[in-house]
Amino acid sequence: MVHAVIPFRPTNPKTRLSCILSQEEREKFALAMLSDVICTTNSACCRTVLLCTEDISVEGAETVVKPLGLNEALNEYLSETDDSVFIIMSDLPLATAESVIGMVKTGSDIAVVPGRGGGTNAIFVKNPDKFHVDFYGASFSDHLNICRDEGLTVEVIDSFRLSTDIDEKEDLVEIFLHSEGESRGFLENLGVKMSVEKGRVGVHRHTHKEAS
Ligand SMILES: Nc1nc2c(ncn2[C@@H]2O[C@H](COP(=O)(O)OP(=O)(O)OP(=O)(O)O)[C@@H](O)[C@H]2O)c(=O)[nH]1
């Protein structure tokens, strides 16, 4: 069975959302997005593993604790398994089971989903022997280079849902437009709303004091 591995750092996450959410709210929002992703990977019949910096318990996933950075934790995990691994970030609440199944069915050794701005949102690794991750910076091209250097075939997946990660305030619009999950409910309960001003779609919140 494919392991869906979700790396997760629960403390002070999503700092790029500090302009609209306090630290406590960002921690709860990160958990809500994680819950949406777990629901998706379980619906795609993966064995879902939370690769977490701390020992937390989350419904629908088994927790593997590694108090390590993103790359170090994932590369240690890859070196410890012979099974196929589907790495998916926890900030992809638009992901659907269909989009995940489309990836894990690839005929290539690796399937990769770029994020906007040079990042990588998900990677399917058929055989973890020869692959390692290199996140941060222009990680999408770094991952293609690793495949080339190791002689691995790669499919680049064109998926709006998997390419849409939630990093910045402007990204929250996508949740209101395209998701019905927990993360959307969480934002609605906080009073975050979609708005259209001067023809541009955005989000606003009246109650929040800017986090210091
Ligand atoms: N295991 C592990 N996962 C991490 C670590 N840092 C981030 N992650 C996870 O990696 C994924 C992508 O993280 P980012 O988009 O950089 O999220 P972030 O660090 O919470 O956000 P910013 O503070 O806005 O950069 C998310 O699933 C995070 O929970 C880490 O040190 N270890």
Ligand SMILES: C[C@H](OP(=O)(O)O)C(=O)O
């Ligand atoms: C981890 C990083 O995520 P971003 O900060 O680009 O969302 C990446 O994809 O390399």
